[in-house]
Amino acid sequence: MAKQANLYSFPSVKDNLAPALRAYVISCQEAGLARHGVFKVAVSGGSLPKTLAQALLAPPSGPNDEVKWDKWEIFFADERAVPLDHQDSNYFLLKQELLDKLPAGTGQPTVHPIDTEYLDDTQELADQYEQALVRSFASRDSVKLPIFDLLLLGCGPDGHTCSLFPGHELLRETSAWVAPIEDSPKPPPKRVTLTLPVVTHAVRIAFVATGGGKKEIMKQIFEEGAGLPCALVNEGAGERASWFVDNDAVEGVSYPRRPFSL
Numbered sequence: 398m399a400k401q402a403n404l405y406s407f408p409s410v411k412d413n414l415a416p417a418l419r420a421y422v423i424s425c426q427e428a429g430l431a432r433h434g435v436f437k438v439a440v441s442g443g444s445l446p447k448t449l450a451q452a453l454l455a456p457p458s459g460p461n462d463e464v465k466w467d468k469w470e471i472f473f474a475d476e477r478a479v480p481l482d483h484q485d486s487n488y489f490l491l492k493q494e495l496l497d498k499l500p501a502g503t504g505q506p507t508v509h510p511i512d513t514e515y516l517d518d519t520q521e522l523a524d525q526y527e528q529a530l531v532r533s534f535a536s537r538d539s540v541k542l543p544i545f546d547l548l549l550l551g552c553g554p555d556g557h558t559c560s561l562f563p564g565h566e567l568l569r570e571t572s573a574w575v576a577p578i579e580d581s582p583k584p585p586p587k588r589v590t591l592t593l594p595v596v597t598h599a600v601r602i603a604f605v606a607t608g609g610g611k612k613e614i615m616k617q618i619f620e621e622g623a624g625l626p627c628a629l630v631n632e633g634a635g636e637r638a639s640w641f642v643d644n645d646a647v648e649g650v651s652y653p654r655r656p657f658s659l
């Protein structure tokens with residue numbers, strides 16, 4: 398039987414989840430660097446950047462605990478069609494929570510925001526972002542899908558991830574790497590998102606979900622599946638998907654937790 402997604406649950410975000418997430422990200426970083434000399438990662442917005450900052454801005458505990466920022470290439474798993482300094486922008490959020498707080502003297506990551514010249518045309522916005530992936534991952538002709546070293550994803554209270562929403566036709570997209578959405582049920586309505594095949598083909602996928610507000614949807618994802626976007630990622634990625642959650646988010650959820658180890 399195919400191995401299933403890993404569920405790691407921790408009593409405290411700051412004291413347990415964040416250090417484990419850091420260790421996981423660094424191990425993915427080292428694997429990416431060994432593979433191709435860079436670390437290609439895509440990140441979500443929402444509550445994720447804050448937890449990510451807790452994990453990655455902590456001082457290193459030793460020589461094997463270094464975040465090699467200058468080797469990171471950061472893409473966005475989804476983005477809202479708004480200017481980069483807008484409160485709704487996932488780029489703005491990541492910048493505020495993490496990028497602006499990198500310690501002085503640290504090498505800077507290469508960050509790939511959307512091209513805001515195309516905000517009025519979400520199809521073009523998505524196509525342009527796909528072209529950024531093509532440039533980074535080599536041509537679309539030679540690469541069937543971009544394979545990220547790591548995706549760092551959130552899970553909305555309705556089971557959405559990236560801007561892939563429950564029941565939406567975008568879940569059936571098989572060709573595009575990046576797709577537009579103009580009717581997101583969560584505002585703002587206009588966005589672009591990585592598609593499901595790109596998400597499920599990443600080398601590693603880490604979901605972060607915290608707080609009691611997520612427990613009902615976590616039950617549905619892990620006990621029923623029910624075609625929810627997060628469950629589809631679990632099904633497609635199997636053991637390559639790992640969930641970093643606090644105990645509140647999975648209270649009462651029947652699914653085997655694993656002790657965290659690399």
Ligand SMILES: O=C1O[C@H](COP(=O)(O)O)[C@@H](O)[C@H](O)[C@H]1O
Pocket residue numbers: 440441442443444445475476487550551552553554557558559560583
């Ligand atoms: O709209 C979005 O929501 C999801 C989930 O957000 P959260 O606050 O519940 O963690 C997020 O992952 C996505 O990037 C964002 O655009």
